[in-house]
Amino acid sequence: MKSSKPPLKVGRPRTFDADEALDCAMKVFWEKGYEGSSLPELTKAMGMNRPSLYAVFGNKEALFHKALERYNDTRMQFFDAALALPTARAAVERLLSDYVDVQTEPDVPHGCLGVNAALACSDDALPIRDELAARRLRGEMKLRLRLERAQEEGDLPPEASPEKLARYVMTVSQGMAVQAAAGVPRTQLHEMATMLLRGWPY
Incomplete structure (x- = not known):
């Protein structure tokens, strides 16, 4: 006998928003400066682990340049x-x-x-x-x-x-x-x- 229960739906994974993550990094750099911003602070603010950050944005210097461009474009x-x-x-x-x-x-x-x-x-x-x-x-x-x-x-x-x-x-x-x-x-x-x-x- 077949079950009358509807099949379980798997929720869609949250779509990664690069601009949103970059905005979070921008605020960290904005508040703490380049050298004052640590990678743990950046990854926490961006909701990413370090390998993911490197894969998407590059190293800390590359991330800063992207955050700076984002700042210029939005502010x-x-x-x-x-x-x-x-x-x-x-x-x-x-x-x-x-x-x-x-x-x-x-x-x-x-x-x-x-x-x-x-x-x-x-x-x-x-x-x-x-x-x-x-x-x-x-x-x-x-x-x-x-x-x-x-x-x-x-x-x-x-x-x-x-x-x-x-x-x-x-x-x-x-x-x-x-x-x-x-x-x-x-x-x-x-x-x-x-x-x-x-x-x-x-």
């Missing part, structure tokens, strides 16, 4: 959007304002992943430090080119130095990232941005 989109604004002042104002907001969002580590990771890098992590420095310089160059265009359009006076202004803005933004990581409130960081803009050439 730094405002940079190019700010540079597309019609005036240099509006671009810098939006740039600094969005920097502050991203660096002080709730439920994520404060500060900037790139700045936090670069603050404590030994000689063993020199390639990481060099990569982070190169990224900062690329951002500074993009801002400099935008300011040079503003000067050509008469939006900045002839005596202004796009190179120095770009370096100044980026230095202030990195300083605000350090302050944000130390717990300085968002309102105070916005005040710092406002002070910079009071001395803007136009």
Whole structure:
């Protein structure tokens, strides 16, 4: 006699989400820096064992580079959007304002992943430090080119130095990232941005 019970259904295994795992790794690196993030902390946060992590993402350095790209894709989109604004002042104002907001969002580590990771890098992590420095310089160059265009359009006076202004803005933004990581409130960081803009050439 056949059983009247329906056959047991085997549940589908949970689909692995690489972006979700990468977001978890990103938050660990963001909070603890590159060298301060251990493999046990990363694997626990990502819900993976070490062999699986290596198979999907490579070693710790490769994982960090992927997390950094993920950070840029999901947290730094405002940079190019700010540079597309019609005036240099509006671009810098939006740039600094969005920097502050991203660096002080709730439920994520404060500060900037790139700045936090670069603050404590030994000689063993020199390639990481060099990569982070190169990224900062690329951002500074993009801002400099935008300011040079503003000067050509008469939006900045002839005596202004796009190179120095770009370096100044980026230095202030990195300083605000350090302050944000130390717990300085968002309102105070916005005040710092406002002070910079009071001395803007136009």
